[in-house]
Amino acid sequence: MTGAESASIKVAVLSFAHGHAVGYVRYLKSRGDVEVIACDPDGVRSPDAGPRGLELASQLGVGYLDSVEEALAWGPDAVVVCSENIKHRELVEQAAAAGAQILCEKPLATTAADAAAMLDAVERAGVALMVAYPVRFSPSFEDLKAQVRAGRLGDVLAVLGTNNGKIPLSDRRWFTDPALSGGGCFVDHIVHCADLLDSLLEQSATSVRAVSNRILHAESGVEVETGGLVTITYPSGVIATIDCSWSHPMSAPNWGGVTLEVVGTKGSIKISPFASHVDGYGADGAIWLPYGPDLDAAMIDEFLDGVREGRNPQPDGYVGLRTAALMNAAQRSALTGQPVAL
Amino acid sequence: MAKLRVGMIGAGGVSHAHAPHWVALGADVSVYALVGADELAARYGLTTVGTLEQLLLTTDVIDICTPTVTHRELALAAIGAGKNVLCEKPLGRTVEDAKVIAAAAHAANVQVYPAHVVRFFPEYAALHAAVEQGEIGQLAVLRFTRGGEGATSDWFFDDAQSGGIILDQMIHDLDQARWIAGEVVQVYAVQNPPTVNGSIPRNVVVHVTLTHLNRAISLIQGIWGPRGMDFRTSFEVAGDAGALRFDSSAAGTIVENLCTAEAGTSYLPPASTEESPYLTQLREIAKAFQGGPAPRVCLDDGIIAVALAEAAQESIATGSAIEFDASAVLESKESAL
Numbered sequence: 001m002t003g004a005e006s007a008s009i010k011v012a013v014l015s016f017a018h019g020h021a022v023g024y025v026r027y028l029k030s031r032g033d034v035e036v037i038a039c040d041p042d043g044v045r046s047p048d049a050g051p052r053g054l055e056l057a058s059q060l061g062v063g064y065l066d067s068v069e070e071a072l073a074w075g076p077d078a079v080v081v082c083s084e085n086i087k088h089r090e091l092v093e094q095a096a097a098a099g100a101q102i103l104c105e106k107p108l109a110t111t112a113a114d115a116a117a118m119l120d121a122v123e124r125a126g127v128a129l130m131v132a133y134p135v136r137f138s139p140s141f142e143d144l145k146a147q148v149r150a151g152r153l154g155d156v157l158a159v160l161g162t163n164n165g166k167i168p169l170s171d172r173r174w175f176t177d178p179a180l181s182g183g184g185c186f187v188d189h190i191v192h193c194a195d196l197l198d199s200l201l202e203q204s205a206t207s208v209r210a211v212s213n214r215i216l217h218a219e220s221g222v223e224v225e226t227g228g229l230v231t232i233t234y235p236s237g238v239i240a241t242i243d244c245s246w247s248h249p250m251s252a253p254n255w256g257g258v259t260l261e262v263v264g265t266k267g268s269i270k271i272s273p274f275a276s277h278v279d280g281y282g283a284d285g286a287i288w289l290p291y292g293p294d295l296d297a298a299m300i301d302e303f304l305d306g307v308r309e310g311r312n313p314q315p316d317g318y319v320g321l322r323t324a325a326l327m328n329a330a331q332r333s334a335l336t337g338q339p340v341a342l
Numbered sequence: 343m344a345k346l347r348v349g350m351i352g353a354g355g356v357s358h359a360h361a362p363h364w365v366a367l368g369a370d371v372s373v374y375a376l377v378g379a380d381e382l383a384a385r386y387g388l389t390t391v392g393t394l395e396q397l398l399l400t401t402d403v404i405d406i407c408t409p410t411v412t413h414r415e416l417a418l419a420a421i422g423a424g425k426n427v428l429c430e431k432p433l434g435r436t437v438e439d440a441k442v443i444a445a446a447a448h449a450a451n452v453q454v455y456p457a458h459v460v461r462f463f464p465e466y467a468a469l470h471a472a473v474e475q476g477e478i479g480q481l482a483v484l485r486f487t488r489g490g491e492g493a494t495s496d497w498f499f500d501d502a503q504s505g506g507i508i509l510d511q512m513i514h515d516l517d518q519a520r521w522i523a524g525e526v527v528q529v530y531a532v533q534n535p536p537t538v539n540g541s542i543p544r545n546v547v548v549h550v551t552l553t554h555l556n557r558a559i560s561l562i563q564g565i566w567g568p569r570g571m572d573f574r575t576s577f578e579v580a581g582d583a584g585a586l587r588f589d590s591s592a593a594g595t596i597v598e599n600l601c602t603a604e605a606g607t608s609y610l611p612p613a614s615t616e617e618s619p620y621l622t623q624l625r626e627i628a629k630a631f632q633g634g635p636a637p638r639v640c641l642d643d644g645i646i647a648v649a650l651a652e653a654a655q656e657s658i659a660t661g662s663a664i665e666f667d668a669s670a671v672l673e674s675k676e677s678a679l
Contacts, residue, residue: 157534158547160563209530213557215482216582227483229551229561239532241549245483247580265545267571337663
């Protein structure tokens with residue numbers, strides 16, 4: 001789709017709480033066929049070190065409205081929900097009631113019950129709900145899927161996924177406030193790999209077993225889990241483990257990454273969608289120059305194409321629900337150390 | 343060192359990782375094996391002997407390189423003859439076997455060590471030393487992976503003889519996780535495909551999760567892959583002050599791109615351009631046999647490693663996480679005989 005031949009789409013970005021909002025706004029503006037406005041009513045009161053609210057909107061060069069009500073009254077065709085996790089449900093329900101198509105930051109919700117309610121709301125309103133899982137759009141994942149589908153790995157036996165990053169601390173404090181985030185690294189990092197597993201295996205998990213600890217960043221008084229391992233079983237017998245820890249050292253030159261290693265009866269394939277980089281050393285230490293396709297752009301293109309074509313863009317709210325349910329199961333399992341049946 | 347008379351039992355796969363290094367250490371090596379002794383002896387310049395009794399009569403220390411299920415009987419014979427023993431891992435097919443060996447060793451006042459050779463691989467030794475020195479602070483999350491083309495001899499796939507991939511291969515990283523992060527309090531494991539009627543699948547993957555006493559958590563992935571799959575090990579260890587990682591597939595000091603090279607790998611790790619960890623292991627243990635300092639691995643390590651493997655197998659069988667208590671495992675060892 002090119003901007004020149006299409007009518008302009010009005011997109012409202014609801015909240016700057018999630019740092020991904022910055023990249024989404026920049027890309028939406030750059031397309032040339034999108035009118036973007038933003039609102040960030042809770043931004044002013046947040047303890048975040050980084051800019052929020054009108055200040056950030058001005059830096060990004062987008063129009064700013066003070067409240068969600070005003071943003072929805074502006075008549076957006078679509079919204080991008082980038083609030084604190086716990087507020088996703090209310091914003092999605094408001095946007096659906098206003099008839100806007102919705103792209104919601106991950107995780108879709110902090111509980112499967114909230115996710116199910118959001119799906120009800122969008123179905124009643126007849127609008128699309130997509131979840132922001134950009135790793136789905138990485139060429140390496142598409143390649144992996146194609147190779148698995150073509151049988152090059154034989155029967156899939158096991159998957160080892162990692163999503164290790166730096167802990168989001170000073171820029172966005174709410175990530176480590178369970179009242180706003182719903183939890184720690186489980187909530188932040190299980191769902192990306194869970195989404196990839198969902199797409200790759202096309203099966204629902206049968207059991208989830210998780211362990212967690214709060215050793216990393218204990219000195220900063222974090223009240224949520226910062227390290228975790230989640231093991232999942234599937235009806236076909238496939239086993240999978242996700243390391244969702246905020247274990248990438250703060251001294252590292254990059255944010256962290258995602259890996260997925262799939263082992264089959266004919267060998268294994270490992271993807272590292274964020275591995276492309278040039279590294280070296282400067283006066284201040286290690287340098288990391290990432291490169292590669294803009295996954296956020298590919299994801300937003302799919303969202304806007306879906307909006308234009310009147311179809312449900314993928315990954316949709318149903319995988320958002322399944323991955324939230326898996327994340328909830330991990331939280332329950334970690335309380336006892338015993339597996340939880342799904 | 344003084345001329346050490348080593349009696350090797352067994353001439354299978356791992357004997358080739360021991361024999362040349364005993365020779366390199368200047369030992370006089372005899373071998374007794376049901377099959378392959380002549381070939382092994384000819385290749386490395388060893389002496390063959392026709393019976394176990396003769397081996398015990400003519401050597402100072404015994405190196406057991408036989409299939410797992412025979413370790414108990416052979417170790418007891420060697421201990422009974424007053425020999426110090428190096429026993430290929432796992433120390434025993436069962437915790438009970440391992441404890442019987444330990445009790446006999448204690449009663450006879452001889453040294454017995456399990457060959458947990460990964461403790462002698464320089465990358466793992468470097469990790470251990472750095473963690474001990476506090477370089478990455480308090481440990482939080484550890485991952486270990488090990489995999490490649492599966493074993494070739496049939497006995498590895500008979501659970502009764504080998505204990506399968508967990509006892510044979512993953513015991514390395516079970517021992518590593520415990521060596522690096524300390525004692526374990528809970529074990530959870532999953533396997534695909536499952537073991538059916540005691541038959542271990544040729545291609546199999548197991549994930550074991552350990553919770554340590556210090557609350558650190560470890561994931562261990564073991565793979566017996568299809569023929570031709572490169573052997574690879576890796577670890578990533580994160581603490582509250584940093585992280586350390588290693589991947590054997592990216593660690594070489596020599597990168598070959600030879601168009602004439604035949605594809606294929608062996609079950610054991612490829613030869614390194616550094617000193618073989620098997621040689622390091624034998625040197626350290628030979629010194630202990632000759633009155634030197636205690637090596638970096640002890641008999642209790644061998645017992646607990648087998649106990650961790652059994653806990654993982656129990657977890658797979660029951661679908662539950664298994665509570666683990668190393669001191670309880672060791673408690674009754676003196677009365678095991």
